[in-house]
Amino acid sequence: MKKTICFSSLFLALILNSAVSFANIDPKKSIKKKPRNVIFILTDDHRYDYxxxxxxxxxLETPNMDKLAAEGAYLPNAFVTTSLCSPSRASILTGQFSHTHTIVDNQAPDPGNLTYFPQHLQKAGYQTGFFGKWHMGDHGDEPQPGFSHWESFPGQGVYYNPTLNINGNRVAYKDSTYITDLLTEHAVDWLEKRDKKKPFFLYLSHKAVHAGFQPARRHKRKYKGKKIALPKTYDQTKTGAYRDLKWPQWVADQRISWHGVDFMYHDNRDLHEMVVDYCETLLGVDESVGTVMEYLKKEGLDESTLVIYMGDNGFSWGEHGLIDKRHFYEESVKVPLLVRCPELFQGGKTPKxxxxxxxxxPTIFDVAGVKKPDYMPGVSFVPILTGNTDAPSRKEVFYEYYWEYDFPMTPTVFGMRTDKYKYIKYQGIWDRNELxxxxxxxxxxxxxIADPDKQEIVKSMASAIYDWQEQTGGMNIPLKRTVKYRYGDYRHKNEY
Incomplete structure (x- = not known):
């Protein structure tokens, strides 16, 4: 295995007193049982603790997600490498960092040389189906490699009355057809009609709960008038306390912007009302999970099928005076991760x-009996689920986000997180970093960041980030050709 996982042994020795590296993992220990059926459910902007x-x-009531966690595992420390739709989805599908697959924002096109992990499953005899939001780079709804059945829509899609590209044929739906329900119905129908002699992989990719939030009609007003407890960091940028807390100036400046709580999406809506819409929209996703699990139980597949529920990125609701994602604060970079497979591990787990x-x-390859390609730096988290204490666990996560022409409020971000510390450094902006x-x-x-007794930690983490970038080919910021056609307004050339 390439030594691309152990990026910072010096830092770990200083901070964690541990030099354990993923490089020690023996790929021969992957599961050798018959290939398991796998269902991967991906949602959009679903925050890890909602x-x-x-x-x-x-x-908030999510009985089906609650049941999935109780019968399986909830991993509260699941992170994305980039907190943004397209880069995160590309990292899931390729198993690579954003600077490697180069889909660094929601407009960057597929470079044309990527391999998606379902292609490996197809070669191993799996029948594969994709249903829902693709939105990986500036791509439309055309069928993609790795899927024997395809249903999708362009870009973000719509909540009501969508048009689906079904294996190359576009079908328009009317009569207030709700996208979450439609995708779930079609996914289960595909499962019903599949070849029962072959293992299957289902990729159910919901539009929900992306802004602007639109719940199913049956859920509208269920939580009307409800409020959340505002986070402790909600008012600091408003009162000026952020200066004493040594926050970067860009965070305070963003409060009155598209991604700030005082001008959310350039509107004057109440934060609590938006959270209500968000939570009501999530109810359709929870019912989707229930429908899929009911089908598995009916078919006698609920014990042996690996079910993974995950979000493509997190979402802030007022922390540091921000909404949405992109930044490296916990609520933005953490995602919900629920995993269930009773034949593989006992339920009720909350591994940290x-x-x-x-x-x-790599996790799906593990249960499918497929060898992980060497170019993928990630590893299977099956040992975490099965309680294999001999298997090394991840001691650090790295993060990257690249400044966008269309959303210039957030600077380029590089970061590193351990169980103890988080270090955030910014590129191309005159501002302070964070620890x-x-x-x-x-x-x-x-x-x-300025504490005298923390300078060795800062130095070690900064060095570890550079080591990670150098070892994975990430020292150059991927740029895209753009066109400025009007003052203050940029568009990517491939939009013309």
Missing amino acids: MGFTGKVPW QMVQNIDVA YDLENDPDEMYNL
């Missing part, structure tokens, strides 16, 4: 080890 069982929002979206493909003690400051309120 599920009923977490208690984060006391009035860190995993990333680049680990999804947080996550054990003592989980809300990331007190920036320790």
